[in-house]
Amino acid sequence: MVDKINIYDLIIIGAGPAGVSAAIYAARQRLEMLIISKDLGGQVAKKAVDIENYPGFSKISGPDLVNLYDKQLKANNLKIEHDEVIGIEKDGSKFLIKTKSGEVYESISVIVTSGAESKKLSVPGEEEFAGKGVSYCSLCDGPLFSNKIIAVVGGGNNGFESALFLSNYVKKIYILEYSLQVKADRENQDLVLKHKNIEIITNAKVLKIDGENFVNSITYEDLTKNKEVTLKVDGVFVEIGYVPSIYFVKDLVDLDEKDEIIFDPKTLSTKTPGLFSAGDCNVSRYKQIVMASGQGAIAALSAYEYIKKNKHE
Numbered sequence: 001m002v003d004k005i006n007i008y009d010l011i012i013i014g015a016g017p018a019g020v021s022a023a024i025y026a027a028r029q030r031l032e033m034l035i036i037s038k039d040l041g042g043q044v045a046k047k048a049v050d051i052e053n054y055p056g057f058s059k060i061s062g063p064d065l066v067n068l069y070d071k072q073l074k075a076n077n078l079k080i081e082h083d084e085v086i087g088i089e090k091d092g093s094k095f096l097i098k099t100k101s102g103e104v105y106e107s108i109s110v111i112v113t114s115g116a117e118s119k120k121l122s123v124p125g126e127e128e129f130a131g132k133g134v135s136y137c138s139l140c141d142g143p144l145f146s147n148k149i150i151a152v153v154g155g156g157n158n159g160f161e162s163a164l165f166l167s168n169y170v171k172k173i174y175i176l177e178y179s180l181q182v183k184a185d186r187e188n189q190d191l192v193l194k195h196k197n198i199e200i201i202t203n204a205k206v207l208k209i210d211g212e213n214f215v216n217s218i219t220y221e222d223l224t225k226n227k228e229v230t231l232k233v234d235g236v237f238v239e240i241g242y243v244p245s246i247y248f249v250k251d252l253v254d255l256d257e258k259d260e261i262i263f264d265p266k267t268l269s270t271k272t273p274g275l276f277s278a279g280d281c282n283v284s285r286y287k288q289i290v291m292a293s294g295q296g297a298i299a300a301l302s303a304y305e306y307i308k309k310n311k312h313e
């Protein structure tokens with residue numbers, strides 16, 4: 001638990017690449033700051049295949065990059081309050097930030113860097129078997145499926161990268177894709193084709209996941225033949241994309257049709273003065289570590305300018 005102070009200059013919500021970058025920049029401005037996050041690393045911590053497109057590292061694993069985040073936060077005397085923010089209100093010139101554990105923190109400014117979380121399939125059995133064979137993180141859970149048969153739902157890059165990682169452990173993988181064609185890029189498709197234990201099934205609409213104590217099957221509709229097919233599997237990895245984690249700040253920001261936060265590209269400010277947002281929770285076509293980090297830095301510098309003007313009012 002981080003020592004609580006009366007009113008912070010800045011509260012950063014989230015500690016993925018955007019939040020960590022914002023915190024490093026804010027620390028250099030000597031701001032009284034608190035980071036509140038469910039975890040450290042966000043999506044990077046869950047990345048199953050090495051990162052090869054972040055400047056300075058020709059190849060680095062997600063967990064190794066998160067370890068470096070941890071070291072850099074500690075070197076700047078920054079600690080994370082591990083909690084979930086469930087609401088933000090603006091009370092006059094200050095923000096009230098409420099967390100799941102019941103704490104209420106006050107601050108002059110806020111940077112939301114809450115990123116995105118896995119989209120759910122929303123089929124029967126998914127919720128019931130979550131953690132009992134249904135997983136959203138191949139890196140975390142892959143080793144538990146040693147020598148088993150599994151399905152990866154989603155034929156985009158995330159699904160293909162997951163399958164490539166899981167192929168190190170499991171006996172057989174079915175990749176189920178809703179559309180007629182997979183969406184993964186050519187490089188990932190070529191890599192998957194080299195694995196004899198990965199079978200790609202397209203035009204497959206997942207209908208349900210079944211089991212007893214743990215998952216034992218997945219049923220899909222073969223949209224070409226209009227028939228139901230049940231595959232015997234021990235696990236289901238859901239890789240159908242991400243949705244922004246913004247429920248707690250909805251009332252203070254404008255959102256686009258995908259529920260992504262609309263921001264001023266110059267300052268990363270939102271429609272509420274003093275509230276900034278950065279990273280994958282924002283409207284942007286490309287979601288990458290380098291972009292989230294860049295936005296985090298801009299948001300921190302803009303928050304600093306805002307705090308300077310508003311601190312003693």
Ligand SMILES: Cc1cc2nc3c(=O)[nH]c(=O)nc-3n(C[C@H](O)[C@H](O)[C@H](O)COP(=O)(O)OP(=O)(O)OC[C@H]3O[C@@H](n4cnc5c(N)ncnc54)[C@H](O)[C@@H]3O)c2cc1C
Nearest residue numbers: 014015016017018038042043085115116279280287288289
């Ligand atoms: C499988 C996969 C592979 C990828 N590969 C690459 C790659 O090779 N190269 C690349 O550049 N990018 C890659 N990306 C994209 C990259 O990981 C994201 O763009 C980046 O992580 C976004 O950073 P962020 O800080 O905006 O959000 P996130 O990483 O999503 O972090 C959000 C943070 O907010 C916290 N949080 C959320 N809600 C709350 C709340 N209510 N209260 C408190 N805390 C909260 C979370 O716990 C987390 O710490 C990949 C993504 C995935 C999923």
